Amino acid sequence: MIATLLLVTGILFFWLVLKAFTSREIEARGWGFSTRIYHRDSEPVMYWVSCLSYLVIAVWTTVFAVMAALSHSS
Numbered sequence: 001m002i003a004t005l006l007l008v009t010g011i012l013f014f015w016l017v018l019k020a021f022t023s024r025e026i027e028a029r030g031w032g033f034s035t036r037i038y039h040r041d042s043e044p045v046m047y048w049v050s051c052l053s054y055l056v057i058a059v060w061t062t063v064f065a066v067m068a069a070l071s072h073s074s
Contacts, residue, residue, distance in 0.1 A: 013057045024040040
């Protein structure tokens with residue numbers, strides 16, 4: 001169950017990064033309920049920080065999903 005949840009989370013974040021690369025903007029969550037949209041041309045630092053953060057989350061949740069699935073199967 002936890003492996004599936006982690007894998008879905010990883011896929012979601014991979015999709016957000018892919019969408020950011022194709023549209024040249026990324027939707028970033030702030031503290032609480034605030035949402036910001038960073039554009040690659042007008043705010044490149046925050047755009048790339050958000051993209052890299054989402055990519056790190058995507059990779060680690062996918063790795064943890066695989067580890068959870070492997071540990072559960074043995």
